[in-house]
Amino acid sequence: MLKQQMATGKFLNLFMHATPLQEAMYMIAIAWCHVWSMTVTIPKMKELVGEAKGADRDAILNDNADAAYYTGKTLASQFYLGSEFPKFFGRARAIKFNEGAPIKASDPVFTGALVE
């Protein structure tokens, strides 16, 4: 979409999409970092915590700093991917919608009074 807008000289659209694109790319970059991180943290967590659940797991985490650390990292990664990263798709959809209101908004439209 953006390459096409570039090729057809729709520069105002490109500048309008710049910040949403940057925000989306930050989101996906962080999502990637979490997936990458889990390739290390999950095996470590499994090694230290095993299949323990509930109170048994808490007992291990209270006692073993590494177990707590790798568990916390894995939970943070899962939280980011499952709860934060889905916002990316809203941002992507908004870019694709290509709403042009900012381009049409000239100085007089921002308040109810005329520009002095």
Added chain:
Amino acid sequence: MLNPLVDTRDVKFVIFELLEVDKMTKYAEFADFDHDTFDATIDLAEQMAVEVFYPTAEEGDKIGVKWDPVTKAVKIPEIFKPALDQYYAAGFMGLTDHPEDGGMGMPNLIGAAASEYVCAANYCLGMYPGLSHGCMEMLFTHATEEQKRMYGDKIMSGEWGGTMCLTEPEAGSDVGNLKTKAVKQADGTYKITGQKIFISLGENDYYKNMVHPVLARIEGDPKGTKGISIFIVPKYLVNADGSVGKFNDVTCSGVEHKMGIHGQATSQLAFGDNGNCIGYIMGEERQGMKIMFQMMNFARNGVAVQGHGNASAAYMHAVTYARNRYQGADVTQMLNPDAPLVTISKHPDVKRMLLWMKSHLEGQRILCYFLFKNIDMTHVSTDAAEKAEAQGLVEILTPICKAGCTDKGVEITSMAMQTYGGYGFCKDYPIVRYMSDSKILAIWEGTNGIQSMDLTMRKILMNKDQFNYKAMTKRMHETVAKAKGIVEDKYLDLLTEGLKELDEIIDA
């Protein structure tokens, strides 16, 4: 060591377990180092941050800087000075610089971690050597050998400081509109006249001399950025023996009164009010923007770490507060009036807030450090393809990290304040300072709007064959492939789906 600023366990995870810095010692440039040296450097940075920089933050903020309208001098908080002395004495100034220039030559990856500690402890103070370092690095890259030794070595030692002088009242984001003028003299020097504003550490009573790289237009040169040159303008001229000479007509006409970073001497500088300000060209005439932007790009990565570090400190404080603040019963017993109080860290919504901050910060730490590792790779790799890919990653990740970490830094400090409840809004707790200090990072060094335009246009669409973008997404796809069988598919599918969406936005 009780560290209220940065999760050192996580710093070491990213450096050693994920980015495997130890493997970088195979390169000749880093062959003198080993795991223990890196580990000890991180520990020293932590100690410097916690024991030396952090204790200066509250008082430095409260006292702020004082400008004297009669003498035009600026006093910085006294408490900053011994901390700066210790920073220079410990050798942090040249941590990642080339040994030929007096540095230790460590990887930028290690430098990024050290920088995170400094930024979390008191980034306002860290800016004094930080900005000076940017100036020094520019000198070491673009100045003549004589200039390097005359100015750069003094900055490295901490005797002198350095700035970068771009902004003017009518030339902020639009640097090409600057009015500062340079007139060539018969002896090859230039007479400089003009005003610069928002100059960090521009005038201060710590450094014995200041070296200002000043963007100006030589009389007769074209309008816009193409006509801009860069000049070395010392506050005091330098004698042939290297000692400080006569005043060079650089005066401070005031300091900015800001929302945060009160201990930072953000100065307005007047060059040549009396017609006696001499500048020396750096590099060639009309190459000013090119030279300044090499420094600026590195500085933008530094700002990403500032945003991340400041937010890290806010988060760490919020965690400690939440673990110690008793309020309300466990939600499963909320209707039982006899239920014991629990700490707020037990409440689901507070857990969510803490995990939200943690997840952003830990992602940012990986992303920023990865960026700095790629800066290293652009210097040390001997494989042309690997080097080109590293350069592509640096280019595309610079605006993503600068804008992403600083915008999110504001939100993280806000969330940390939320965790404290009403106390967070009171100055009895440090969260007010972290939040006040967070916003400027989204504004300076190129606003985040400018970062976004840079990312969209120069770094992606105008980049040949979208090489930078493809270098980044290739890494992401490789990670997904590697994670199969380790990470649940539902998470991997999200990332894969996201990459498809992004491709459609860019390409379709």
